[in-house]
Amino acid sequence: MIRIGNASGFYGDRFDAVREMLAGGQLDVLTGDYLAELTMLILGRDLLKDPSRGYARTFLRQMRENLALAKQAGVAIVANAGGLNPAGLATALRELAEELEVPLSVAHVEGDDLRERAQDLGLAVHTADGRELAPLTANAYLGAWGIAEALGAGADIVVTGRVTDASLVVGPAAAHFGWRRTDYDALAGAVVAGHVIECGAQATGGNLAFFTEIGDMTRPGFPIAEVDSDGSSVITKHPGTGGAVTVDSVTAQLLYEIAGPSYAGPDVTARFDTIELHAEDVDRVRISGVRGQEPPARLKVGLNALGGYRNQVTFVLTGLDIEAKAELVQRQLVAALDTAPSELRWSLARTDSTDADTEEGASALLHCVVKDSDPAVVGRAFSGAAIELALASYPGFHVTAPPADATPYGAYGTTFVGAAEVPHVAVLPDGERVDIAPAPETREVAEPDEPASPEPAGSAGSGTTRTAPLGRIAGARSGDKGGTANLGVWVRGAEAWRWLVHTLTVDELKRLLPETADLPVRRYVLPNMLAVNFVIDGILGDGVASQARFDPQAKALGEWLRSRHVEIPEELL
Numbered sequence: 001m002i003r004i005g006n007a008s009g010f011y012g013d014r015f016d017a018v019r020e021m022l023a024g025g026q027l028d029v030l031t032g033d034y035l036a037e038l039t040m041l042i043l044g045r046d047l048l049k050d051p052s053r054g055y056a057r058t059f060l061r062q063m064r065e066n067l068a069l070a071k072q073a074g075v076a077i078v079a080n081a082g083g084l085n086p087a088g089l090a091t092a093l094r095e096l097a098e099e100l101e102v103p104l105s106v107a108h109v110e111g112d113d114l115r116e117r118a119q120d121l122g123l124a125v126h127t128a129d130g131r132e133l134a135p136l137t138a139n140a141y142l143g144a145w146g147i148a149e150a151l152g153a154g155a156d157i158v159v160t161g162r163v164t165d166a167s168l169v170v171g172p173a174a175a176h177f178g179w180r181r182t183d184y185d186a187l188a189g190a191v192v193a194g195h196v197i198e199c200g201a202q203a204t205g206g207n208l209a210f211f212t213e214i215g216d217m218t219r220p221g222f223p224i225a226e227v228d229s230d231g232s233s234v235i236t237k238h239p240g241t242g243g244a245v246t247v248d249s250v251t252a253q254l255l256y257e258i259a260g261p262s263y264a265g266p267d268v269t270a271r272f273d274t275i276e277l278h279a280e281d282v283d284r285v286r287i288s289g290v291r292g293q294e295p296p297a298r299l300k301v302g303l304n305a306l307g308g309y310r311n312q313v314t315f316v317l318t319g320l321d322i323e324a325k326a327e328l329v330q331r332q333l334v335a336a337l338d339t340a341p342s343e344l345r346w347s348l349a350r351t352d353s354t355d356a357d358t359e360e361g362a363s364a365l366l367h368c369v370v371k372d373s374d375p376a377v378v379g380r381a382f383s384g385a386a387i388e389l390a391l392a393s394y395p396g397f398h399v400t401a402p403p404a405d406a407t408p409y410g411a412y413g414t415t416f417v418g419a420a421e422v423p424h425v426a427v428l429p430d431g432e433r434v435d436i437a438p439a440p441e442t443r444e445v446a447e448p449d450e451p452a453s454p455e456p457a458g459s460a461g462s463g464t465t466r467t468a469p470l471g472r473i474a475g476a477r478s479g480d481k482g483g484t485a486n487l488g489v490w491v492r493g494a495e496a497w498r499w500l501v502h503t504l505t506v507d508e509l510k511r512l513l514p515e516t517a518d519l520p521v522r523r524y525v526l527p528n529m530l531a532v533n534f535v536i537d538g539i540l541g542d543g544v545a546s547q548a549r550f551d552p553q554a555k556a557l558g559e560w561l562r563s564r565h566v567e568i569p570e571e572l573l
Contacts, residue, residue: 002176004169004193005224008032008079009200011039011056017200017222018062022069024238027224028176030070031168032079033198034059037482038544040162041304041410043083044137054085055159060092063157067102071156078147078168082159084137086110087427089159105429107150109160111422114138114301121421125305125413127542128483129343133305133411140299140422143266144190145181145436147171149426162302164265166194173227181267181440188270188292189231191263196235196253196287197223203235203253204243207555209475209562216242232288234280245283248475248492251529255488257479259535260447260524266299266419268292269445275528297442298416307411307546308342309375313386314400315366322352322364325394332393333368336385339377341370347550365400369547371409379406410545412482447524464570470512471562473572474500478558483540485554487561490531496572497530503566509534512564513557515549 005027007017011034014020021030034056047054059081070077082089090108097104114121118138125133139162148171150158158171170190173179179186196203203223205214221241226234235245243249254275261273269292276289317325326348334344349365356362368386370378383403390397419438426434470489473496478487487509491500510517520537536557541548551557 001226001228002028002173003224003226004029004031004172004197005222006031006033006197006200007222008034009198009202010034010036011042011058013200015058015062018066019069020241021222021238022066022073022075024221024241027073027075029076029078029172031172031197032059032077032081033165033168033200034079034081035083035162037302037304037412037480038410040083040137040139040302041412041545044304047084052085052088055083055089056081060089060096063093064096064100067097067100067104071102071104076151076155076172077157078151078172080160080163080165080168082108082161084113084139084161086159086161090427093157093159104156105154106157106159107153107155107429108427109142109146109150109158109163109425110427111425112139112142112162114140114417114422121417123301123303123415125303125411125542127307127411128538128548133307135303135305136410137304138301140301140417141266142299142422142424143167143439144170144174145267146424146426148175149434149436150428151175153428155429165198166191166265167267169194169197169225169227170267173231177229184268184292184294185290186229186231186292187268189233189287189290190227191265191268191270191292192254192272192275192287192290193225193227193233193235195263196250197225199253199256201243202256203249204237204241204245205249206243207477208249208252209471209477209558210248214244218242231290232286235285235287236283245285247277247279247285250277250285250287251490251531252475252477252488254529255477255486255490255531255533257481257486258488258533259486259522260533261526262293262445262447264296264445266295267439268295269443273526273528277529294441294443295439296445297419299419299422301415301417303413303415304545305411305413307409307542308371308373309378309406310369310371310409310547311378311382311404311406312367312369313383313403315368315386316363316396316398316400317366317394318352318359318363318396322348322350326366329366329389329393329397330368332389333386336388337382339381341372341378341382343371345369349550375406409547410543412543412545414482465567466570466573467565468568468573469563470566470568471559473568474562476558476562478554478556480540480544480553482543483538483548485536485539485557486533487536487554487558488531488533489558489561490529492530497527499569499572500530501525501532504532506534509561512561512566515539
């Protein structure tokens with residue numbers, strides 16, 4: 001088997017994790033995932049300021065501290081930290097290695113960046129309010145074979161631009177075992193292992209619904225995938241590190257940012273309805289049985305654009321007459337604005353309680369968010385107008401922050417282009433450029449509609465029930481894909497599963513989460529994981545950078561659902 005660790009789940013993750021993983025035990029490969037939808041926008045703006053930037057500079061600082069340790073341990077490093085400039089990062093790494101006198105070879109993977117061809121390919125961000133924006137970034141999701149080619153040529157470090165997160169694991173495994181492009185089951189198994197460890201400590205108890213059951217969550221360790229030649233794997237972590245690897249922690253991560261059972265990527269479509277999980281030992285969960293199919297003929301392309309400018313002010317409303325105070329200040333602020341913003345959104349958070357023993361406990365928060373293409377409309381003209389009400393509005397007037405200027409916000413979108421339209425190039429340590437061909441076989445990937453009578457058939461529970469939070473018996477994990485959120489819910493036993501699959505329907509979800517009531521919602525059933533997954537379109541507007549809602553990445557959507565009260569059979573409680 002090949003032992004692949006992960007030391008970063010996002011740009012800004014624990015800096016010391018690289019050293020912890022290299023020094024904590026044996027590894028063959030150490031990966032790092034630095035890219036997300038928002039990160040690409042950040043790197044795009046960096047590149048506008050300085051053409052030599054566009055990559056995750058944190059990774060370069062981590063390598064300065066750890067290159068010698070990695071070389072000494074014989075650990076190859078694979079990371080997507082190249083962002084919009086993988087060639088620039090590769091050059092910086094070579095210069096760093098020379099400065100530190102650490103002999104190593106560096107390769108990179110490129111071709112995903114489609115910015116210069118955006119107009120020819122018809123790439124644009126279509127916003128929720130009907131605008132068409134030219135993309136600041138446009139990156140196709142490449143697969144694993146460029147990474148495999150680079151490692152096969154002896155690279156000690158491989159940096160990429162936009163590849164699928166799981167490719168950071170699939171590439172090393174494919175190179176190690178000599179897999180063919182059509183070894184779909186093995187590739188699918190590695191995709192699943194990569195999906196589990198890509199978000200770092202989320203696989204070792206981080207953000208887990210049942211976190212109170214984990215003994216030491218002070219500093220969770222980072223995950224490791226021990227991948228076998230058939231693609232099966234064991235998820236584990238270095239001994240003596242915090243957190244835990246359990247069936248629950250792995251299930252939660254498997255449900256993160258997915259849609260239906262067919263998990264389509266550029267190299268293989270992994271069937272998540274074939275995954276089998278087994279707790280092999282303490283902190284060791286085996287993943288087996290994964291089946292794979294041909295990938296689709298088109299590659300996903302992530303697009304980021306500058307959507308305009310935004311600003312916000314939060315009014316604190318304390319004590320009595322909260323609703324009347326909110327109505328007054330809304331009316332006053334709207335009347336005070338010389339030019340109406342293209343978007344003005346109010347939300348009142350009733351964080352106040354009756355007869356509170358602290359002033360904060362007696363206070364509610366009224367948020368006002370404005371957006372416009374003109375920064376002057378939502379800049380000081382807006383926040384200044386809000387502050388000018390200080391002595392002429394509701395009793396107890398104050399705000400949470402001083403007046404601020406407008407800040408740019410982003411809009412995210414996706415589209416698809418034929419794989420043959422996207423170059424996939426491995427630039428080897430000696431400078432040789434190797435073109436990676438598209439997948440030799442493809443198929444259309446279409447998720448089936450949910451059957452009218454979901455399995456398992458039978459009663460949804462019998463006997464007496466009790467009103468209790470759904471989270472008493474169910475875990476949940478939620479996340480974002482552009483303007484769409486997914487919300488996976490799982491239980492831990494056959495009887496609870498029978499109840500869940502018949503009870504937590506789309507209609508029931510909309511009842512429990514009124515914010516979703518008017519949105520398109522799809523449900524997918526995953527019996528092998530005792531889970532259902534909901535896909536909620538449009539709840540996040542134009543993506544995280546547009547800040548469309550209180551929780552812009554839907555990270556806590558699952559916890560909101562778990563807190564809602566439902567009728568649960570006594571036998572399950």
